[in-house]
Amino acid sequence: MSPTQPEKNSAKSNGHSNEDVDGEHNEWKFRAPYKVHDNDPNFKALYEGSCHCGKVQYQLSREKPISAKFCHCSTCQVLHGAPFQWAAIFHKEDINFTHGHSDLGWYESSEKTTRHKLPCKVSCAYCRSPIMDEGRNMILLFPSLIKFKGRGEKEKFDPECHMFYGNRQLDIKDGRPKWTGINGKSELVEDSPVEMVRKRKREIEEEKEKGVEGEKKREKI
Ligand SMILES: [Zn+2]
Ligand SMILES: [Zn+2]
Structure with missing residues (x-):
């Protein structure tokens, strides 16, 4: 069985x-993430979230997301109808849908299909609130759906950076690191913390040098 x-x-x-x-x-x-954790002693519900109409409801068992960020990429802008998206990364096992398994809809943006094909966007099929992005190994939840009990809880979901800031619709001078593309793999811009900008510049220089050395080695071969 x-x-x-x-x-x-x-x-x-x-x-x-x-x-x-x-x-x-x-x-x-x-x-996971669709597995029901009914009567599961290992699943401790710490947060609750729901879509706008309330058909889809879930619980979370992890106190703090693995990371949280603001994304300014054009796909997020269009699919969320917003200048940028706030996402918090969790393991698939951290979520338990208590309502609305049958009220979910899927969208995979490269093939533009509504079949369940990873990575995809998951939304409420009734009110269309975005619920999460389901990746191959992780899920990106949208904390705006979570009912936080006080500031302390919400602070745990504080975004650590902005990504795809080069594509922004508006400037956000909040002192957080701002990556032009994917965090850690692009350039830091605007009012990113000075120390981080210097560190990233050094890394880029080193990567370039390695690239040049690599080319020299390849030429010799
Ligand atoms: Zn809904
Ligand atoms: Zn995005």
């Missing part, structure tokens, strides 16, 4: 058709 069989049986008894449940191609529906 596959480890997901009990969940599959309960989905069927809740009225889901066999073709929505059976077979290898439906396995993902019963694995």
Whole structure:
């Protein structure tokens, strides 16, 4: 019996058709992040979040995201209808949907398909609130959906940087590091902390030197 069989049986008894449940191609529906942690003593709910209409509701078991950032890329701007996106990274096992498994919709931006194909955007199929970006190994949640109890909790989700800031719709002078593209792999600009800018410049110089040396070596070969 596959480890997901009990969940599959309960989905069927809740009225889901066999073709929505059976077979290898439906396995993902019963694995993290969609796996239900009912009666799981290891899953401790620390936060709760929900979409605008309330059909989709979830819990989180990790106190602090692995990291949090603001993304100014054009895909986020369009898909969120906002100047930039606030995302917090979690493991897939950190989330438990308590409502709305059947009310989710998917969108994969390179093929523009609404099939579940990773990495994809996950939203409420009814009110269309973006719920998360599901990557191959991680999920990026949108903390605006979480009901924080006080500032202390919210501070744990504080973004550590801006990414794709080169594509920004507006300037945000908050002193956070600002990467032109992906964080750690592009240039730091505007009012990024001076020390970080110097460090990044040195890294870029070193990378260039290594590149030149590498070319010289290749020429010799
Ligand atoms: Zn909704
Ligand atoms: Zn983005």
